[in-house]
Each structure stands twice: as C-alpha cells, then as structure tokens.
Amino acid sequence: VQLVESGGGLVQAGGSLRLSCATSGFRFGDYALAWFRQAPGKEREGIACKSRIDGSAFYQDSVQDRFTMSSDDAEKTGYLQMFSLKPEDTAVYYCGVAFSGECPILLDGDAYRLSVPHLDRTGQGTLVTVSS
Secondary structure, three states, X not given: OEEEEEOOEEEEOOOOEEEEEEEEOOOHHHXXXXXXXXXXXXXXXXXXXXXXXXXXXXXXXXXXXXXEEEXXXXXXXXXXEEOOOOHHHOXXXXXXXXXXXXXXXXXXXXXXXXXXXXXXXXXOOEEEEEEO
C-alpha cells in the first residue's frame, strides 16, 4: 500500500488549492480515504474522510464548507479541494486509508473527530503555506 500526496504550495489567503493522493498496492474502492494535517508545533488534526461502506463524508468543523473530498476511482487517486484558505490552514497535509472501509470517527468530549492513529497507512505529506 502506497500513498503519495502532491499539490501543496504557497497560496494567498482567500485562495484555493487542490491536493492529490495517488495510491497503489490495493483496491482503491475498498478502503476509506482520509485527510489530516499537522501545523508547526501542533498535533495532527484529522480533517476529512469518506467512507466506502455508505459513502458518507466527514469534515472537521475547521474545514467544513471550505474543503471538499473527491476521487477518481479509475486513476486510484483522491483529491482534497480547498477553498477560502486561511493562514491557519498552513500545515503539512497527509492522506491516509482505513482498511475497514469505515472512517475512524471517535467521540472526543462533545465533538466527533477523525482519529488519525486509527488510519492504517499514510503518505509522506505535502506542505501548504497560506500567506496573509
């Protein structure tokens, strides 16, 4: 199982960017695909995931209505379209997969969160920098 992210770069606040996650070594349609990020000095934050069981999508509040997941199953590639980028979106972005096909969403206090440690494979990441 291999995942390779691309598409990161420098963008001004308010701009858009599309990240790609090229995969190989498994049946793309079997695993849930997820995205998470890690900003400098901060913990990893799960931001989006799409289930292969029921097709439902999860987005963290911080990116809800600004980021959208999609995929090209024939190309075995997932995408994260990011709009209205903010300086606080600056981070290394990673894609990952969950072998179960389900998104590992856990209740953390009073909020649901994508559990990054429960992803089975992840890529090396691509850096996104949003300037103010």
